[in-house]
Amino acid sequence: MDVLVVEDDPNLAFLWGEVLENAGHDVRIVDTETAAVTSLQKTPHDLVILDLCLHGKKALGVATLATYRNPLCKVVIVSGSAEYSRRTLFAMSPAVAATLRKPVDIEDLVQVCEAVGRNERHVPLPVLEASGVAFRQ
Incomplete structure (x- = not known):
């Protein structure tokens, strides 16, 4: 999978990048919204x-924007903030396939990325929440 x-x-970016590369994914790391937009415009x-x-x-x-370039692209949101509920995050974009709370x-x-990758062609259904991770099935 091509992962942004x-x-x-x-430190987190480096760790996540290394672990995902070791799991066999092609990984690009960026640290700003502008850099993410640029990467998404160049690569689906x-x-x-x-x-x-x-x-x-x-x-x-x-x-x-991720789904604009690749309609099958999925997004896993990671957040340390409790400002938005998981259901609210799912409602904000149909691309959101899973949410994780920090610390991750x-x-x-890795398991969430693999699960999302296996189900990338499924139509989003209601949210399933278990053990600190929420998925859109």
Whole structure:
């Protein structure tokens, strides 16, 4: 899978990138909404791992643009903020396939990416929530 990691914490971005590459994915890492938009305009990524708050600003517009370039692209939102409920995040963009709350267990991140990748052609259905992770089925 071609994965775009959008994360402003350099340590997390590096860790997530390394782990996803070791799992066999092609990974590009960016740390701003502008860089994410530029990358999405150049490459139709299959999956976007999106930190909801980048440098203090909400970056949900990245999710919408991701599906413009690739209608099958899915987005996993990662957030340490409780400002939005998971259901609200799913309602903001049909591209949102899963949400994770920080701190993220790295094994959960890999499992979520694999699950989203296997189901990328499914029509979004109601939300399933279990063990700190929420999926759109």
